[in-house]
Amino acid sequence: MAGASDTTRPGQIHGVPAEVTSFVGRRHEVAEVKRLLSVSRLVTLTGVGGVGKTRLAVRVGTLVHRAFPDGVWLIELAALNSPDLLVPAVCEALRICDRSVRPPLQVLIDHLEDAQALLILDNCEHLVGECAVLAEALLRACPRLRILATSRQALGIVSEQTLSVPSLPVTGHAVAGSHSGVAAGDAVRLFAERAEAVVPGFALTEDNRETVVRICRRLDGLPLGIELAAVRLRVLSVQQLLARLDDRFRLLTSGSRAVLPRHQTLRALIDWSYGLCTEPERLLWERVSVFSGGLDLEAAESVCAGDGIAREDVLDLVIGLVDKSVLVREEHAETVRYRLLETIRQYGRERLIASDGEARVQRRHRDYYRDLVARADREWFGPDQVSWFHRLRLEHGNIRAALDYCLSTPEEIDTGLDTASGLLFYWIAADLLHEGRRWFEKLLVADSGSPAARAAALCVHARLAVLQSDFAAAEPILEEARTLGRDEPLVLAQCQYVAGLAALIRRDLTRAGALLEDALARHRGLGHDRGVANTLMYVATAYSLLGRSDEAVALFDECLRLCEPRQDRWFRSYTLSVLGIEVWREGDLKRATELEQQAIRLKQPFDDRIGMALCVEVLAWIAADEGDPERAARLVGALREIWREVGGPPYVYLTRYREQCERAIRDRLGGPRFDALFEEGCGFSSAETTAYALREGEVQVTPVTPDQRSLSPLTHRETEVARLIAKGMSNKEIAAALVVAQRTAEGHVERILRKLGFSSRAQIAAWVAELSEEASDPDPGGRSGHR
Incomplete structure (x- = not known):
């Protein structure tokens, strides 16, 4: 498995959010999961929602990571709405940036073929069949791979070992000298820890122990239920909390002494949490359930305000839901985001559907992410480029949800095409060419949509195909774009650019130069600076390869002069790296080295492995010419893992x-x-x-x-x-x-x-x-x- 994609040492656990609360108990379960992983290559943790399957899987992954030199990788599946996103989601989590046209499953298998790694497939229940097929394919082809899955039901394939995750025990073993003779179980310990977090100074005492035990029994030892209940201690004593739980559950069982089924126990507690919210808090809970993979405050204000929620009140409502443990707060590099645990999100979605509000909120959600993508597209060629890239990465699940909405609503196809087209540089920079093309294929199947929107989308679709060297697919797409966009000057300029790029990659340099020159002239005439910069870079590359060195250097310099005031990094990094090749060919090894190293620094925020590999390779050529073959050989070796990842050298x-x-x-x-x-x-x-x-x-x-x-x-x-x-x-x-x-x-x-x-x-x-x-x-x- 290619380790070069990782900035850390082998054997690390990836994509796992830091634990914001302590992990309590589960010693037996942790030991059992570790044992099962030692004898089986597929272990599935099953159990009801809220029982703690994900926390257990992540804890085990953290504990065993040293046994997996190629990493422990968490793949969160709850936000996936479409089965065909399963394999791409795994590839994305593993940071695979393959630009070939091979099927994603084959790319994934090739990547993991020799890997001694552990994949944690979290929340498989809504894709259980697809997860079973994927797991079986991977385990057959990758002999050292192991998979730990969490699901409400087993995947059902041969050799799978399952562990039904139980509730936490309420009592422990007998303890000599204690008042009751019985030690507090993990459920009671969890309640006490969470209670102390909301009521500083709270402690388990002989006076309140029995009441806490009864509360935990009432909640069937369900961790999520215990955490939701402990929050109530902000306003209730433990005795009042128990009394109110008894009242609520007695209503559900009509006074029967029979044990309430666990799923009803949790449902009743979430019902209670919902009932204790104010009306605006309930509305916010319902509305944030349309988000996929979390949201920030700006998104909450834009999508959830109105119809009973004042925009200026959203912050206070978010704070209220965080305090009630409905929303989970997560720190990111430059912002704070919020998410609903999956069980709580599903509850909120049910309430939203029952209120007939789902379509309206989904439309607001779509509008917000359509506008967000449009802003990112407009501002990509500017100082906020890196911030937009990271923001779109965080919002990937929501963007998928917005595109899904457009796809399922015929009158929204234009919006879907515009949104997918606006993500052009995101698809490229995030190495999501496969996924971008798949959205275009789905959206373009529909007969609806204006010619202008279709033409622009077809041009972007063709561009992604060219970047995968899928020229046979790109040519008819590009021709259709030209036909539909004959009255759209920008579309025609970009079609010429794509055709020129294809010719360059195919080494038809004379044709590439002519097409790219025409594209450059068209972009200049439109005053489209981003298009000018992008095209200058490749006209200069064609000139360089044709031996027209002075013209090439002049165009490279012009591109840099256009990019630098805008503080662009993406185009500058590629321009510098290709200019470095031209300078190396001219024999100025010192300046060529400086150019390639500057390009590397610009690429780092994007984790641009393909671009980074180009720079490293040129530095190897320079080292060889400088008389340092040992350094050159190491650099060539460092490239091998990157080339394996991306399906071979693309240039x-x-x-x-x-x-x-x-x-x-x-x-x-x-x-x-x-x-x-x-x-x-x-x-x-x-x-x-x-x-x-x-x-x-x-x-x-x-x-x-x-x-x-x-x-x-x-x-x-x-x-x-x-x-x-x-x-x-x-x-x-x-x-x-x-x-x-x-x-x-x-x-x-x-x-x-x-x-x-x-x-x-x-x-x-x-x-x-x-x-x-x-x-x-x-x-x-x-x-x-x-x-």
């Missing part, structure tokens, strides 16, 4: 430089020494690669032994295939020798090329030969590490 027009550099380094160092240094670079984390590229601090390099190196990055089967390639066998012959389908053999060859960063079978054969020579050499020289 095919730079292939000859890539191959020349590697040949030069191998010739200088010799095969064994190159391989040793290459493997050292492969071991860098993303943060270490960046630090090494920028020469910031020291990167600790561990020398790679011959035994470690002989293992190679390939799986056992891929190693077999590599050896057969070295014997000169074709894909058809390899398939026959291994008794597999030819397509399977072809897939192995593609993965070998990608993992090794090679572009030909001859390179694989040479690599195998070098490994064989090295294995037969008892004392290969030149193994010393570098710091």
